[in-house]
Amino acid sequence: MDFKKVVSHCKEYGFIFQSSEIYDGLAAVYDYGPYGVQLKNNIKEYWWKSMTQLHENIVGIDASIFMHPKTWKASGHVDAFNDPMVDNKDSNKRYRADVLVEDYMAKLEGKVNKEVTKAAKRFGETFDADMYKETNPRVKGYLDKIAEIGSRLAKAMTDANMPELKKIIEDLEIACPVSGSRNWTDVRQFNLMFNTQLGNIAGEEGKLYLRPETAQGIFVNFLNVQKSTRQKLPFGIAQIGKAFRNEIVARQFIFRMREFEQMEMQFFIAPGTEMEWYKYWKEMRIKWHVALGTPEEKLRFHDHENLAHYANAAVDIQFDFPFGFKELEGIHSRTDFDLKQHQELSGKKLQYFDPERNENYVPYVVETSIGADRMFLSAISTSLQEETVPDADGKESSRIVLKLHPAIAPIKVAVLPLLKNKEELTSKAKEIYKLLSLHFPCQYDEKDAIGRRYRRQDAIGTPYCVTIDFDTLEDDTVTIRDRDTLVQKRIKINELTGIIEKEVSMSLLLAKLL
Numbered sequence: 045m046d047f048k049k050v051v052s053h054c055k056e057y058g059f060i061f062q063s064s065e066i067y068d069g070l071a072a073v074y075d076y077g078p079y080g081v082q083l084k085n086n087i088k089e090y091w092w093k094s095m096t097q098l099h100e101n102i103v104g105i106d107a108s109i110f111m112h113p114k115t116w117k118a119s120g121h122v123d124a125f126n127d128p129m130v131d132n133k134d135s136n137k138r139y140r141a142d143v144l145v146e147d148y149m150a151k152l153e154g155k156v157n158k159e160v161t162k163a164a165k166r167f168g169e170t171f172d173a174d175m176y177k178e179t180n181p182r183v184k185g186y187l188d189k190i191a192e193i194g195s196r197l198a199k200a201m202t203d204a205n206m207p208e209l210k211k212i213i214e215d216l217e218i219a220c221p222v223s224g225s226r227n228w229t230d231v232r233q234f235n236l237m238f239n240t241q242l243g244n245i246a247g248e249e250g251k252l253y254l255r256p257e258t259a260q261g262i263f264v265n266f267l268n269v270q271k272s273t274r275q276k277l278p279f280g281i282a283q284i285g286k287a288f289r290n291e292i293v294a295r296q297f298i299f300r301m302r303e304f305e306q307m308e309m310q311f312f313i314a315p316g317t318e319m320e321w322y323k324y325w326k327e328m329r330i331k332w333h334v335a336l337g338t339p340e341e342k343l344r345f346h347d348h349e350n351l352a353h354y355a356n357a358a359v360d361i362q363f364d365f366p367f368g369f370k371e372l373e374g375i376h377s378r379t380d381f382d383l384k385q386h387q388e389l390s391g392k393k394l395q396y397f398d399p400e401r402n403e404n405y406v407p408y409v410v411e412t413s414i415g416a417d418r419m420f421l422s423a424i425s426t427s428l429q430e431e432t433v434p435d436a437d438g439k440e441s442s443r444i445v446l447k448l449h450p451a452i453a454p455i456k457v458a459v460l461p462l463l464k465n466k467e468e469l470t471s472k473a474k475e476i477y478k479l480l481s482l483h484f485p486c487q488y489d490e491k492d493a494i495g496r497r498y499r500r501q502d503a504i505g506t507p508y509c510v511t512i513d514f515d516t517l518e519d520d521t522v523t524i525r526d527r528d529t530l531v532q533k534r535i536k537i538n539e540l541t542g543i544i545e546k547e548v549s550m551s552l553l554l555a556k557l558l
């Protein structure tokens with residue numbers, strides 16, 4: 045669905061609001077509304093349980109947002125957590141230099157895809173896309189150019205070579221999307237960490253950072269957790285929490301926020317086994333997305349060309365957002381970089397005694413890191429659909445429906461008396477609501493015609509609507525309507541909880557991961 049529609053749906057139905065909206069908002073900061081918070085909590089629960097409940101060797105922690113400032117020196121964030129920024133002198137708009145180049149490459153990729161789709165139509169069944177890409181001179185030209193720019197960009201980023209980044213922008217004649225001009229400033233590094241001051245300690249000594257990632261809270265607690273839980277390698281530590289980044293550009297709704305939430309898991313392993321675990325976590329994480337209903341064709345791996353200072357292998361899981369394939373999650377083989385750095389700066393040994401190898405060493409780490417907010421956006425944009433369905437009179441009508449997996453839907457069941465002004469119906473409905481609310485987040489709604497009430501529930505993704513009518517009073521049955529199939533069944537009130545429980549259960553979703 046169109047990105048604008050996704051954003052306006054989120055606001056209209058109480059999923060996401062701009063922060064401090066009455067003051068015209070704060071750029072790249074958002075608040076989750078009543079349905080948004082439920083959906084986000086459910087996504088987090090799914091992730092948390094898939095890590096800590098399904099793996100006996102993964103435990104959770106909840107570390108503080110503030111950490112000793114040396115943490116960020118050790119992790120490399122003080123010196124190297126920068127993005128290259130460039131301003132257009134005519135529009136005064138600021139951009140990330142690497143993103144300008146990446147967008148240019150994405151445009152070329154778009155041209156390739158267009159040519160391939162056209163050719164596929166022309167050649168029909170016998171069409172071989174790979175062969176076509178290798179032999180068609182125009183398409184091959186685009187692909188070679190993408191590869192050439194890609195490796196030039198990767199090198200410039202790895203070397204932190206700002207003049208070269210500017211040169212790439214100039215060589216490609218990239219223009220500002222707003223002013224259309226190529227009048228650029230020099231490219232400069234910009235550190236993304238927010239800082240604040242501790243108590244009354246002035247100057248550098250009291251400088252505190254808002255954590256830009258949750259991972260470091262895990263690394264500094266490695267020994268505490270390992271010793272207190274008597275874990276043996278391999279084992280993992282999972283954490284969900286806020287992270288803060290002073291992003292240069294913030295124009296893509298909750299895709300790029302200045303305050304966001306991460307779900308990270310650091311898996312501690314013996315040196316030399318990292319590739320095996322890297323492969324394992326790549327497979328596991330895709331499985332997690334697919335089990336939730338994300339179509340496989342909307343996910344792809346993207347290997348990092350310019351590896352971060354800490355990694356010896358890194359891959360993104362990209363999702364096909366309404367604005368194209370972008371990073372949803374990262375899987376990184378971080379070697380022993382972080383623990384070694386902390387060991388050096390703190391002067392404390394961060395080692396593990398391996399009884400099998402009969403030696404002490406600093407463990408290696410493979411991490412999986414996903415933004416809860418990006419995952420939210422991915423779930424909403426996959427499930428928000430507009431479709432034509434028969435209405436109550438059998439006529440065709442269109443509806444907006446959020447086909448979320450029932451296990452993460454914010455409201456599981458809506459209880460609807462057929463008529464508002466019949467006390468027998470409303471009091472029976474309220475009784476049923478009370479019964480169901482012991483088990484699920486429910487909603488009671490008596491306002492408007494039944495068709496409109498169904499549509500409201502469709503729009504927030506409620507998997508079941510239960511209607512109470514005059515037959516209910518006679519025989520203790522209700523109709524239950526399925527959001528996706530629209531099938532309505534008559535069932536006994538005492539069967540309701542069991543039937544719904546089965547469909548919305550997180551356990552069934554988790555079972556797909558075994």
Ligand code: ATP
Binds near residue numbers: 298300302306414418
């Ligand atoms: P990007 O290249 O898009 O800036 P990144 O590579 O810096 O992302 P990581 O440092 O790997 O991101 O962070 C791990 C995850 O945290 C990302 O995959 C993403 O889901 C999430 N994330 C990172 N930055 C943001 C942000 N500004 N807003 C929302 N989520 C974010």
